[in-house]
Amino acid sequence: MTQREHGADLDIHARRAITPQGERSISIRVRHGRIAELAEYRPPVERTGHQSSESPDVPSVDLGEDEVLLPGLVDSHVHVNEPGRTEWEGFATATRAAAAGGITTIVDMPLNSIPPTTTVEALHTKQDAARGKLAVDVGFWGGAVPENLTALPDLYAHGVYGFKAFLSPSGVEEFGHLSATQYRQAAETIAELGGQIIVHAEDPNVLSEAPPAHGTEYANFLASRPDTAEHSAIQLVIDLARRTGVRSHVLHLSSASAVPLIADARAEGLPVTVETCPHYLTLTAERVPDGGTSYKCCPPIRDSVNRDRLWSALRSGLIDCVVSDHSPSTPELKHLDTGDFGTAWGGVSSLQVGLSAVWTEARQRGYTLADVVRWMAEGPARVAGISDKGRIAVGADADFAVLAPEETWNVSATALQHRNPVSAYDGAVLHGVVRRTWLRGHEVTGDSTPVGVMLSRT
CATH class of the missing domain: 2.30.40 (Urease, subunit C; domain 1)
Known part of the structure:
Protein backbone atom coordinates (compact mmCIF):
# COMPACT_ATOMS: atom_id res chain seq x y z
CA MET A 1 0.00 0.00 0.00
CA ASP A 66 -7.46 29.67 21.65
CA GLU A 67 -5.98 27.06 19.27
CA VAL A 68 -3.38 27.40 16.52
CA LEU A 69 -2.98 24.94 13.67
CA LEU A 70 0.66 24.02 13.02
CA PRO A 71 2.11 21.69 10.42
CA GLY A 72 3.08 18.42 12.01
CA LEU A 73 6.61 18.79 13.34
CA VAL A 74 9.52 16.81 11.90
CA ASP A 75 12.15 15.43 14.28
CA SER A 76 15.14 14.20 12.31
CA HIS A 77 17.16 13.10 15.36
CA VAL A 78 15.51 10.34 17.39
CA HIS A 79 17.04 7.22 18.95
CA VAL A 80 14.26 4.64 18.95
CA ASN A 81 16.62 1.78 19.99
CA GLU A 82 14.48 -1.08 18.64
CA PRO A 83 15.41 -3.88 18.14
CA GLY A 84 18.00 -4.88 20.68
CA ARG A 85 17.45 -2.22 23.31
CA THR A 86 13.68 -1.91 23.23
CA GLU A 87 13.66 -1.68 27.02
CA TRP A 88 15.19 1.78 26.52
CA GLU A 89 12.47 2.88 24.07
CA GLY A 90 10.76 1.34 21.03
CA PHE A 91 8.75 2.20 17.95
CA ALA A 92 5.36 1.98 19.68
CA THR A 93 6.25 4.20 22.63
CA ALA A 94 8.47 6.62 20.71
CA THR A 95 5.91 7.31 18.01
CA ARG A 96 3.07 7.72 20.51
CA ALA A 97 5.21 10.22 22.40
CA ALA A 98 5.97 12.02 19.14
CA ALA A 99 2.28 12.28 18.27
CA ALA A 100 1.47 13.56 21.75
CA GLY A 101 4.09 16.27 21.24
CA GLY A 102 2.81 17.41 17.84
CA ILE A 103 5.47 15.53 15.86
CA THR A 104 4.22 13.58 12.84
CA THR A 105 7.50 12.46 11.28
CA ILE A 106 10.68 11.18 12.90
CA VAL A 107 13.93 9.96 11.38
CA ASP A 108 15.48 7.18 13.43
CA MET A 109 19.18 7.19 14.23
CA PRO A 110 21.23 4.09 13.29
CA LEU A 111 22.24 3.45 16.91
CA ASN A 112 21.54 2.37 19.73
CA SER A 113 19.60 -0.51 18.25
CA ILE A 114 21.17 -3.94 17.89
CA PRO A 115 22.08 -4.42 15.14
CA PRO A 116 22.87 -0.82 14.22
CA THR A 117 21.66 0.34 10.79
CA THR A 118 24.99 -0.15 9.03
CA THR A 119 24.02 -2.85 6.53
CA VAL A 120 21.04 -3.51 4.28
CA GLU A 121 20.22 -6.58 6.35
CA ALA A 122 20.20 -4.52 9.55
CA LEU A 123 17.95 -1.92 7.91
CA HIS A 124 15.48 -4.64 7.00
CA THR A 125 15.66 -6.02 10.54
CA LYS A 126 14.79 -2.60 11.92
CA GLN A 127 11.95 -2.14 9.43
CA ASP A 128 10.54 -5.53 10.40
CA ALA A 129 10.66 -4.48 14.06
CA ALA A 130 8.78 -1.25 13.27
CA ARG A 131 6.03 -2.75 11.15
CA GLY A 132 2.53 -2.25 12.55
CA LYS A 133 3.67 -0.16 15.52
CA LEU A 134 3.95 3.37 14.13
CA ALA A 135 1.75 6.20 15.35
CA VAL A 136 3.66 8.62 13.08
CA ASP A 137 5.72 8.27 9.92
CA VAL A 138 9.32 7.08 10.33
CA GLY A 139 12.38 7.32 8.11
CA PHE A 140 15.84 5.95 8.77
CA TRP A 141 19.40 7.22 8.78
CA GLY A 142 22.19 4.79 7.93
CA GLY A 143 25.44 4.61 9.83
CA ALA A 144 29.02 5.10 8.62
CA VAL A 145 31.40 3.03 10.75
CA PRO A 146 34.91 1.72 10.12
CA GLU A 147 33.62 -1.69 8.98
CA ASN A 148 31.11 -0.59 6.31
CA LEU A 149 32.72 2.25 4.35
CA THR A 150 32.78 0.26 1.10
CA ALA A 151 29.12 -0.79 1.55
CA LEU A 152 27.60 2.71 1.86
CA PRO A 153 26.30 2.84 -1.74
CA ASP A 154 24.24 -0.32 -1.26
CA LEU A 155 22.70 0.98 1.96
CA TYR A 156 21.95 4.34 0.32
CA ALA A 157 20.24 2.59 -2.59
CA HIS A 158 17.86 1.00 -0.08
CA GLY A 159 16.46 4.36 0.99
CA VAL A 160 18.26 5.68 4.06
CA TYR A 161 18.24 9.48 4.18
CA GLY A 162 21.98 9.79 4.72
CA PHE A 163 24.72 8.54 7.01
CA LYS A 164 25.56 9.30 10.61
CA ALA A 165 29.18 9.25 11.72
CA PHE A 166 30.85 9.75 15.08
CA LEU A 167 34.22 11.43 15.33
CA SER A 168 34.55 10.32 18.97
CA PRO A 169 33.38 7.13 20.75
CA SER A 170 29.62 6.70 20.45
CA GLY A 171 29.07 5.09 23.84
CA VAL A 172 28.14 1.68 22.40
CA GLU A 173 30.67 -0.87 21.21
CA GLU A 174 28.79 -1.94 18.08
CA PHE A 175 28.91 1.56 16.51
CA GLY A 176 32.53 2.61 16.17
CA HIS A 177 33.75 6.14 15.48
CA LEU A 178 35.70 7.19 12.40
CA SER A 179 39.28 8.39 12.38
CA ALA A 180 40.03 11.52 10.35
CA THR A 181 41.24 9.31 7.49
CA GLN A 182 38.15 7.12 7.62
CA TYR A 183 35.92 10.18 7.79
CA ARG A 184 37.52 11.50 4.61
CA GLN A 185 36.90 8.16 2.89
CA ALA A 186 33.25 8.22 3.97
CA ALA A 187 32.86 11.85 2.86
CA GLU A 188 34.30 11.10 -0.57
CA THR A 189 31.99 8.11 -1.08
CA ILE A 190 28.88 9.94 0.13
CA ALA A 191 29.71 12.95 -2.03
CA GLU A 192 29.85 10.68 -5.08
CA LEU A 193 26.40 9.36 -4.15
CA GLY A 194 25.04 12.89 -3.84
CA GLY A 195 24.19 12.04 -0.23
CA GLN A 196 24.55 13.68 3.14
CA ILE A 197 26.74 12.91 6.14
CA ILE A 198 25.48 13.90 9.59
CA VAL A 199 28.12 14.14 12.26
CA HIS A 200 28.53 13.86 16.00
CA ALA A 201 31.33 16.41 16.11
CA GLU A 202 33.59 16.08 19.14
CA ASP A 203 37.34 15.54 18.82
CA PRO A 204 38.46 12.38 20.66
CA ASN A 205 41.96 13.74 21.19
CA VAL A 206 40.61 16.78 23.02
CA LEU A 207 38.28 14.59 25.06
CA SER A 208 41.09 12.23 26.05
CA GLU A 209 43.13 15.15 27.36
CA ALA A 210 40.26 16.57 29.42
CA PRO A 211 39.74 15.48 33.04
CA PRO A 212 37.48 12.42 33.24
CA ALA A 213 33.93 12.89 34.46
CA HIS A 214 33.26 11.67 37.98
CA GLY A 215 31.01 12.21 40.95
CA THR A 216 27.79 14.14 41.43
CA GLU A 217 28.97 17.66 40.57
CA TYR A 218 27.86 18.73 37.11
CA ALA A 219 30.88 21.02 36.77
CA ASN A 220 33.13 17.95 36.67
CA PHE A 221 31.16 16.47 33.81
CA LEU A 222 31.10 19.80 31.94
CA ALA A 223 34.90 20.03 32.20
CA SER A 224 35.19 16.58 30.62
CA ARG A 225 33.49 17.77 27.37
CA PRO A 226 35.09 21.18 26.65
CA ASP A 227 34.02 23.57 23.89
CA THR A 228 37.30 22.96 22.09
CA ALA A 229 36.29 19.37 21.37
CA GLU A 230 33.38 20.64 19.29
CA HIS A 231 35.47 23.36 17.63
CA SER A 232 38.15 20.96 16.43
CA ALA A 233 35.71 18.38 15.10
CA ILE A 234 33.49 20.95 13.38
CA GLN A 235 36.55 22.37 11.67
CA LEU A 236 37.29 18.89 10.30
CA VAL A 237 33.71 18.61 9.01
CA ILE A 238 34.04 21.98 7.29
CA ASP A 239 37.44 21.13 5.81
CA LEU A 240 36.12 17.89 4.33
CA ALA A 241 32.99 19.61 2.99
CA ARG A 242 35.33 22.03 1.20
CA ARG A 243 37.59 19.24 -0.08
CA THR A 244 34.93 16.74 -1.19
CA GLY A 245 31.78 18.80 -1.69
CA VAL A 246 29.80 16.43 0.53
CA ARG A 247 26.65 17.82 2.12
CA SER A 248 27.51 17.93 5.82
CA HIS A 249 25.24 18.38 8.82
CA VAL A 250 26.54 19.12 12.32
CA LEU A 251 24.41 17.36 14.91
CA HIS A 252 23.32 18.74 18.30
CA LEU A 253 25.47 21.88 18.44
CA SER A 254 25.93 22.78 22.08
CA SER A 255 28.90 25.17 21.95
CA ALA A 256 27.90 28.60 20.65
CA SER A 257 31.55 29.60 20.42
CA ALA A 258 31.75 27.32 17.35
CA VAL A 259 29.14 29.41 15.50
CA PRO A 260 31.78 31.68 13.84
CA LEU A 261 33.21 28.58 12.16
CA ILE A 262 29.77 27.90 10.71
CA ALA A 263 29.37 31.52 9.66
CA ASP A 264 32.65 31.41 7.75
CA ALA A 265 31.69 28.14 6.06
CA ARG A 266 28.35 29.60 4.97
CA ALA A 267 30.03 32.74 3.67
CA GLU A 268 32.29 30.49 1.62
CA GLY A 269 29.27 28.74 0.17
CA LEU A 270 30.03 25.35 1.66
CA PRO A 271 27.17 22.82 1.99
CA VAL A 272 27.14 22.78 5.80
CA THR A 273 24.01 22.81 7.95
CA VAL A 274 23.61 22.75 11.73
CA GLU A 275 21.05 21.72 14.32
CA THR A 276 20.65 22.32 18.02
CA CYS A 277 18.29 20.83 20.57
CA PRO A 278 15.62 21.99 23.04
CA HIS A 279 17.80 21.19 26.04
CA TYR A 280 20.59 23.49 24.85
CA LEU A 281 18.07 26.30 24.28
CA THR A 282 16.06 25.94 27.49
CA LEU A 283 18.30 24.43 30.18
CA THR A 284 21.54 25.76 31.65
CA ALA A 285 24.50 24.31 33.50
CA GLU A 286 23.89 26.64 36.44
CA ARG A 287 20.55 24.97 37.13
CA VAL A 288 21.61 21.34 36.86
CA PRO A 289 21.37 19.99 40.41
CA ASP A 290 24.04 17.84 42.00
CA GLY A 291 23.40 14.26 40.98
CA GLY A 292 20.95 15.37 38.26
CA THR A 293 21.98 12.72 35.76
CA SER A 294 18.74 13.08 33.79
CA TYR A 295 20.45 16.21 32.38
CA LYS A 296 23.55 14.37 31.19
CA CYS A 297 24.07 14.39 27.43
CA CYS A 298 26.98 14.60 25.01
CA PRO A 299 27.89 17.25 24.10
CA PRO A 300 26.76 18.80 27.38
CA ILE A 301 24.29 21.49 28.40
CA ARG A 302 26.42 24.61 28.86
CA ASP A 303 25.95 27.92 30.72
CA SER A 304 23.33 30.64 30.28
CA VAL A 305 25.63 32.94 28.28
CA ASN A 306 26.19 30.10 25.82
CA ARG A 307 22.42 29.54 25.65
CA ASP A 308 21.82 33.19 24.75
CA ARG A 309 24.37 32.95 21.95
CA LEU A 310 22.66 29.86 20.54
CA TRP A 311 19.42 31.84 20.38
CA SER A 312 21.25 34.57 18.50
CA ALA A 313 22.50 32.00 15.99
CA LEU A 314 18.94 30.78 15.51
CA ARG A 315 17.77 34.34 14.89
CA SER A 316 20.47 34.88 12.26
CA GLY A 317 19.75 31.57 10.49
CA LEU A 318 23.17 30.06 11.20
CA ILE A 319 21.40 27.21 13.01
CA ASP A 320 19.01 25.53 10.59
CA CYS A 321 16.74 23.53 12.84
CA VAL A 322 15.86 22.35 16.34
CA VAL A 323 15.43 18.61 16.94
CA SER A 324 15.19 16.51 20.06
CA ASP A 325 18.16 14.12 20.02
CA HIS A 326 15.81 11.98 22.08
CA SER A 327 18.26 9.48 23.58
CA PRO A 328 16.51 7.56 26.35
CA SER A 329 17.59 4.70 28.55
CA THR A 330 16.31 2.78 31.52
CA PRO A 331 16.37 4.56 34.91
CA GLU A 332 19.05 2.12 36.07
CA LEU A 333 21.45 3.26 33.35
CA LYS A 334 20.99 6.86 34.43
CA HIS A 335 22.34 5.89 37.87
CA LEU A 336 19.74 8.06 39.56
CA ASP A 337 20.55 6.34 42.84
CA THR A 338 24.19 7.47 42.93
CA GLY A 339 23.93 10.56 40.74
CA ASP A 340 27.37 9.83 39.29
CA PHE A 341 27.86 11.79 36.06
CA GLY A 342 30.87 9.69 35.19
CA THR A 343 28.98 6.41 34.95
CA ALA A 344 25.45 7.49 33.96
CA TRP A 345 24.18 7.06 30.39
CA GLY A 346 24.29 10.31 28.42
CA GLY A 347 21.06 11.33 26.74
CA VAL A 348 18.03 13.57 27.31
CA SER A 349 14.50 12.21 26.85
CA SER A 350 12.44 15.03 25.38
CA LEU A 351 10.51 13.79 22.36
CA GLN A 352 7.07 14.64 23.77
CA VAL A 353 8.01 17.93 25.43
CA GLY A 354 10.30 19.58 22.89
CA LEU A 355 7.69 21.82 21.24
CA SER A 356 6.40 23.13 24.56
CA ALA A 357 9.90 23.63 25.96
CA VAL A 358 11.08 25.61 22.95
CA TRP A 359 7.87 27.66 22.75
CA THR A 360 8.06 28.50 26.46
CA GLU A 361 11.52 29.99 26.03
CA ALA A 362 10.88 31.46 22.58
CA ARG A 363 7.82 33.45 23.61
CA GLN A 364 9.78 35.04 26.47
CA ARG A 365 12.42 36.14 23.96
CA GLY A 366 9.95 37.72 21.54
CA TYR A 367 9.79 34.95 18.94
CA THR A 368 6.57 33.77 17.31
CA LEU A 369 5.04 30.41 16.55
CA ALA A 370 6.04 30.97 12.92
CA ASP A 371 9.66 30.98 14.09
CA VAL A 372 9.16 27.74 16.01
CA VAL A 373 7.57 26.09 12.99
CA ARG A 374 10.50 27.19 10.83
CA TRP A 375 12.94 25.61 13.30
CA MET A 376 11.02 22.44 14.19
CA ALA A 377 9.01 21.56 11.07
CA GLU A 378 10.30 23.25 7.92
CA GLY A 379 13.99 23.13 8.89
CA PRO A 380 14.29 19.44 9.81
CA ALA A 381 12.25 18.42 6.76
CA ARG A 382 14.56 20.42 4.51
CA VAL A 383 17.74 19.08 6.13
CA ALA A 384 16.58 15.46 5.93
CA GLY A 385 15.19 15.89 2.43
CA ILE A 386 11.56 15.02 3.16
CA SER A 387 9.82 17.31 0.69
CA ASP A 388 6.15 16.65 1.48
CA LYS A 389 6.37 17.26 5.22
CA GLY A 390 6.73 20.20 7.58
CA ARG A 391 4.49 22.81 5.99
CA ILE A 392 0.84 23.66 5.40
CA ALA A 393 0.73 23.93 1.62
CA VAL A 394 -1.24 22.43 -1.24
CA GLY A 395 0.24 19.05 -2.15
CA ALA A 396 1.91 18.46 1.20
CA ASP A 397 0.91 15.65 3.51
CA ALA A 398 -2.02 16.56 5.74
CA ASP A 399 0.01 16.39 8.96
CA PHE A 400 -1.14 18.85 11.62
CA ALA A 401 -0.78 19.66 15.31
CA VAL A 402 -3.28 21.75 17.26
CA LEU A 403 -1.53 23.84 19.89
CA ALA A 404 -3.09 25.90 22.68
CA PRO A 405 -0.12 28.28 23.02
CA GLU A 406 -1.23 30.10 26.16
CA GLU A 407 -2.26 27.02 28.14
CA THR A 408 0.30 25.65 30.60
CA TRP A 409 0.99 22.15 31.83
CA ASN A 410 3.14 20.52 34.49
CA VAL A 411 5.52 17.92 33.10
CA SER A 412 5.43 14.64 34.98
CA ALA A 413 7.93 12.09 33.69
CA THR A 414 5.64 9.26 34.78
CA ALA A 415 2.78 10.62 32.64
CA LEU A 416 4.76 10.96 29.40
CA GLN A 417 4.37 8.42 26.59
CA HIS A 418 8.13 7.65 26.67
CA ARG A 419 8.84 4.08 27.75
CA ASN A 420 10.82 5.11 30.83
CA PRO A 421 9.88 7.83 33.37
CA VAL A 422 13.10 9.83 33.10
CA SER A 423 13.18 13.41 31.86
CA ALA A 424 15.23 16.53 32.53
CA TYR A 425 11.91 18.40 32.26
CA ASP A 426 10.23 16.52 35.11
CA GLY A 427 8.39 19.08 37.24
CA ALA A 428 8.72 21.93 34.73
CA VAL A 429 5.76 24.19 33.97
CA LEU A 430 5.60 24.77 30.21
CA HIS A 431 3.47 26.85 27.87
CA GLY A 432 1.83 25.20 24.90
CA VAL A 433 -0.47 22.18 25.09
CA VAL A 434 -0.84 19.90 22.08
CA ARG A 435 -4.52 19.02 21.96
CA ARG A 436 -4.79 17.05 18.72
CA THR A 437 -2.49 15.64 16.04
CA TRP A 438 -3.32 14.42 12.54
CA LEU A 439 -1.18 12.28 10.25
CA ARG A 440 -2.26 12.37 6.60
CA GLY A 441 -5.77 13.26 7.74
CA HIS A 442 -5.99 10.57 10.44
CA GLU A 443 -6.17 11.70 14.04
CA VAL A 444 -3.33 10.05 15.95
CA THR A 445 -3.92 11.58 19.36
CA GLY A 446 -4.08 9.13 22.25
CA ASP A 447 -4.37 5.39 21.71
CA SER A 448 -5.52 5.45 18.09
CA THR A 449 -4.75 2.61 15.71
CA PRO A 450 -1.18 2.97 14.36
CA VAL A 451 -1.36 4.43 10.83
CA GLY A 452 2.25 5.58 10.44
CA VAL A 453 4.29 4.32 7.50
CA MET A 454 7.97 3.78 6.93
CA LEU A 455 9.45 6.45 4.70
CA SER A 456 12.27 6.01 2.23
CA ARG A 457 14.49 8.51 0.47
CA THR A 458 13.79 6.62 -2.76
Missing part, protein backbone atom coordinates in the same frame (compact mmCIF):
# COMPACT_ATOMS: atom_id res chain seq x y z
CA THR A 2 1.36 3.41 -0.88
CA GLN A 3 1.66 6.33 1.48
CA ARG A 4 -1.09 8.17 -0.40
CA GLU A 5 -3.48 5.22 0.03
CA HIS A 6 -2.99 5.49 3.79
CA GLY A 7 -4.54 8.98 3.79
CA ALA A 8 -7.97 10.17 4.90
CA ASP A 9 -10.35 12.98 3.92
CA LEU A 10 -10.96 15.90 6.27
CA ASP A 11 -11.96 19.57 6.35
CA ILE A 12 -10.28 21.81 8.94
CA HIS A 13 -11.14 25.41 9.72
CA ALA A 14 -8.64 27.43 11.75
CA ARG A 15 -8.82 31.06 12.79
CA ARG A 16 -5.07 30.86 13.33
CA ALA A 17 -2.71 28.67 11.31
CA ILE A 18 1.02 28.83 10.62
CA THR A 19 1.80 28.59 6.91
CA PRO A 20 4.94 29.33 4.88
CA GLN A 21 3.44 32.78 4.28
CA GLY A 22 3.04 33.41 8.02
CA GLU A 23 0.04 33.25 10.31
CA ARG A 24 -3.31 33.08 8.49
CA SER A 25 -6.98 32.29 9.02
CA ILE A 26 -7.64 29.36 6.71
CA SER A 27 -9.92 26.53 5.74
CA ILE A 28 -8.21 23.38 4.52
CA ARG A 29 -9.58 20.61 2.36
CA VAL A 30 -7.74 17.30 2.83
CA ARG A 31 -8.26 14.56 0.29
CA HIS A 32 -6.53 11.17 0.31
CA GLY A 33 -4.24 12.37 3.09
CA ARG A 34 -2.86 15.40 1.28
CA ILE A 35 -3.75 19.07 1.38
CA ALA A 36 -5.93 19.57 -1.68
CA GLU A 37 -7.07 23.16 -1.16
CA LEU A 38 -6.39 26.19 1.04
CA ALA A 39 -8.87 29.05 1.30
CA GLU A 40 -9.67 31.94 3.58
CA TYR A 41 -11.28 30.84 6.82
CA ARG A 42 -14.98 30.15 6.55
CA PRO A 43 -16.90 28.72 9.51
CA PRO A 44 -18.48 25.39 8.63
CA VAL A 45 -22.26 25.28 8.39
CA GLU A 46 -23.78 23.56 11.39
CA ARG A 47 -24.80 20.05 10.38
CA THR A 48 -25.71 16.95 12.29
CA GLY A 49 -22.60 14.98 13.16
CA HIS A 50 -20.35 17.97 12.41
CA GLN A 51 -20.17 17.18 8.69
CA SER A 52 -18.85 19.55 6.05
CA SER A 53 -21.42 21.49 4.05
CA GLU A 54 -19.30 21.08 0.92
CA SER A 55 -18.76 17.35 1.42
CA PRO A 56 -21.43 15.78 3.65
CA ASP A 57 -19.48 12.55 4.12
CA VAL A 58 -16.23 14.23 5.13
CA PRO A 59 -15.51 15.06 8.81
CA SER A 60 -15.16 18.76 9.50
CA VAL A 61 -13.29 20.35 12.40
CA ASP A 62 -13.56 23.97 13.50
CA LEU A 63 -10.72 24.83 15.87
CA GLY A 64 -11.25 26.93 18.97
CA GLU A 65 -10.29 30.57 19.24
